[in-house]
Amino acid sequence: MTAERLSIGYVPLTDAAAFIVAQELGFAAEEGLDLNLIRLSSWAQSRDLLGAGSIEAAHQLVPMPIAQTLGLGPPLPQVDLLMIVAHGGQAVAVSNDLARRMRADGFGFDFVHAGAAGAALRAASGGRLRVGVPFPFSTQAEVVWHWLAASGFDIRSGAVEVHTVPPPRMAQTLAAGEVDAYCVGEPWASMAVETGAGALLLPARAIWAGAPEKGLVMRRDIAEADPDRTGRLMRALWRAGRWLDQPDNRGTAAELICRPDYLNLQPEVAERGLQGRFLISGQGEARQVPEFISFHEGAATFPWKSVAALFAERMALQHGLDPQAAMRRAMTCFRTDLYRQHLRAAGADLPGASAKIEGALRAPNPVASEKGEMILRPDAFFDGRVFEPPFADS
Amino acid sequence: MQLSILIVERDKDRALRMVDALREAGDYQIEVIAEENGLRRRIAAIAPDIVLIDIADPSRDVLEELALASSPLERPVAMFVDRSDEPLTRAAIEAGVSAYVVDGLRPDRIKPVLDAAIARFNLFQRMRAELEATKTALEERKVIDRAKAILMKARGIDEEAAYALLRKTAMDQKRRVADIAQQLVMAAGLLT
Incomplete structure (x- = not known):
């Protein structure tokens, strides 16, 4: 046959x-x-x-x-x-500049608590934020809008901008300062850490587990x-x-x-999301996320x-x-x-x-x-x- | 008005060939964005009439966002294809999904594509103008109705006579009925 x-x-x-x-x-x-x-x-x-x-x-x-x-x-x-x-399978990355300010404020990057991360992000950004998502109609857009609104960002005032960025370009866009943060599916979130463009802040499932x-x-x-x-x-x-x-x-x-033929990448980077074992910063800090992607x-x-x-x-x-x-x-x-x-x-x-x-x-x-x-x-x-x-x- | 065309293309040679072909095809204001950085900001700043982009370009999703933000119909996006995936994308284009195809970059193919894109652009411009005209007409009719009511009350005449009076005045003064009505309504407003 x-x-x-x-x-x-x-x-x-x-x-x-x-x-x-x-x-x-x-x-x-x-x-x-x-x-x-x-x-x-x-x-x-x-x-x-x-x-x-x-x-x-x-x-x-x-x-x-x-x-x-x-x-x-x-x-x-x-x-x-x-x-x-x-x-699942998505994560939020922030720029090095934001990560530095959040650390200076005493935030620990626990990679677990979305409420604390949102509050720290609001303090460090002064409430003004440009966030990259892969498409106007994406799970990432829903997660980002919900998280920022519930974290006290004024999403109606124009202080928060959510922009479309092709996933393979997310890390570059962050490095170029065109966005301050982004939410995307792996391996493109880990790519922020891999290329030194930023730090991982949260897995999206910390915002919405389902x-x-x-x-x-x-x-x-x-x-x-x-x-x-x-x-x-x-x-x-x-x-x-x-x-x-x-x-x-x-x-x-x-x-x-x-x-x-497929992603054409080093398996080490893709393995982080698949195994739920992340490097969240250039300093080699590791975080575990059970059931990161199902x-x-x-x-x-x-x-x-x-x-x-x-x-x-x-x-x-x-x-x-x-x-x-x-x-x-x-x-x-x-x-x-x-x-x-x-x-x-x-x-x-x-x-x-x-x-x-x-x-x-x-x-x-x-x-x-x-x-x-x-x-x-x-x-x-x-x-x-x-x-x-x-x-x-x- | 000169039509402004934006080409989004990383490959410099390819972009240059496009520009040459366009120059042969007509008198357009042409800009090229080769750098993907800041694409959104720069497109917004240029505000082109037509965007030319490869159908397989990753930046298409950025254009998608821009199209949603403004009216998607106001800015035609013409696609061009001359890479190996052509058979695949051709069907998409022929189905009317993403507008237009430029086969290779032969000038003789660019012209019809642009014509089609421009025709579509003009169609939507015209639709917008018509919509505007309809709105104005509605406004004018309201004013005329009010003017008629004022005349009917002030002079004790019926509606037909009131309109005849407005029309006669307009003809005598070589003005539009709507203008006379507008003046009357304004004057009546001053008197009461």
């Missing part, structure tokens, strides 16, 4: 690992697929190629299909997020035209994610994703509709849309139905509900599921924010 070739666009980041592992370790081949992984250099390019049908699927920022569903961007065919392929990062996104007509193929792709990625969440496999994963555990791959609503609410407020209508529409592009249909056969445990209260868990918590084995991981916001989806989940 010859494998069916599928073109998939990805942007070089650690959180694309499930796609790379699925292809390199045979999870795709098991499902009769040959993934033609195409490295892209911008999210706009990914969105355009997917919309035009030049690629069949894409590794995209979770908020991207939501923004498109809300009409924020060019008019393209409807896309859906079929599953989450990476959870921050989903990337999804498998497909055009609705293409996903539905060949449901069998869609299912095979989802299962290959799901199994790759399960492999990635075995702690012993993380070192191998770093080697795989850093190959010249590909499988804690129902990490399930596309909770409540997450879609959470992102949609801020987008609606920022772009002058009706929040209630926006949340309702956004929830339709998270395809819990396809997840249930296609991944049950692979052995995925399926939750009883398709939406949940976001931010309520400070400790692992069992939830109702088909097999009764589902334990959700903590998803709390640092400031106790709780987001309740406004509608029934189906």
Whole structure:
């Protein structure tokens, strides 16, 4: 049997690992697929190629299909997020200048407490801050806006500017003084330390423990035209994610994703995020972050509709849309139905509900599921924010 | 007005060839940004009518942010492609996703692309002008309605007669009805 070739666009980041592992370790081949992984250099390019049908699927920022569903961007065919392929994996870096001032004020860079870090940052910056994020519609943008607002920054006055910077250029942009801080997925956060541009301040999960990062996104007509193929792709990625969440496999994963064909980097840098062992400054200070990035555990791959609503609410407020209508529409592009249909056969445990209260868990918590084995991981916001989806989940 | 075109391109030779091709194609004000540093600030400062950028350029996401911040339709972004990924991106462009393609940098190909970009730019300018005109027309009608009401009350005439009077005055004075109405409303405001 010859494998069916599928073109998939990805942007070089650690959180694309499930796609790379699925292809390199045979999870795709098991499902009769040959993934033609195409490295892209911008999210706009990914969105355009997917919309035009030049690629069949894409590794995209979770908020991207939501923004498109809300009409924020060019008019393209409807896309859906079929599953989450990476959870967490982002970190915040600050410039050397800010880091110095924060240390002078006695801040210890514990890499844990977002509230204390936010307060120290506000004091050191005088409340004026320019922050880089990878795209206007990104988990990073949500995390940054929420964290700064809850830390007492006046985000409506123009004192805080959030700018788009391509991930591979984040560290350079910080070094050039064009931004004072940035939030991005690994390995581009660690690159600030690696290149001497700055220091790591926080993993994003210290701000929001449940921050989903990337999804498998497909055009609705293409996903539905060949449901069998869609299912095979989802299962290959799901199994790759399960492999990635075995702690012993993380070192191998770093080697795989850093190959010249993929991220083309030194595996040592990518390994920091994958192993949760960070160097946060040029002085060699080390910090451990358990569960920094997840590909499988804690129902990490399930596309909770409540997450879609959470992102949609801020987008609606920022772009002058009706929040209630926006949340309702956004929830339709998270395809819990396809997840249930296609991944049950692979052995995925399926939750009883398709939406949940976001931010309520400070400790692992069992939830109702088909097999009764589902334990959700903590998803709390640092400031106790709780987001309740406004509608029934189906 | 001279059209200003901004080329975002790191490769100096490629940028120069673009500039040459553009100069042959017409009289444009052309700027090149080769340095990615400060791209956002510099584009905002130049405020170009058209941005030319490679479809695979990482800085596209920066343009995306700028497009969201202003009206995305006001600043056409033309894409050009002449690298190995052309078959892939061509489909995207042909689907109308990202506007226009310049094959290689042949001047004969640049011209139609620019024409298309300019046509789109003009279309949106025209749409904006029309919108403006509609708004003005609405405003004027309101003023005329008020002027008619003043006349009806002051002279005890009906609406049709009030409008006829306004129109006759306008014709006599070789002015627009809306202007006469405006004067009347202002004068009435002074008298009460």
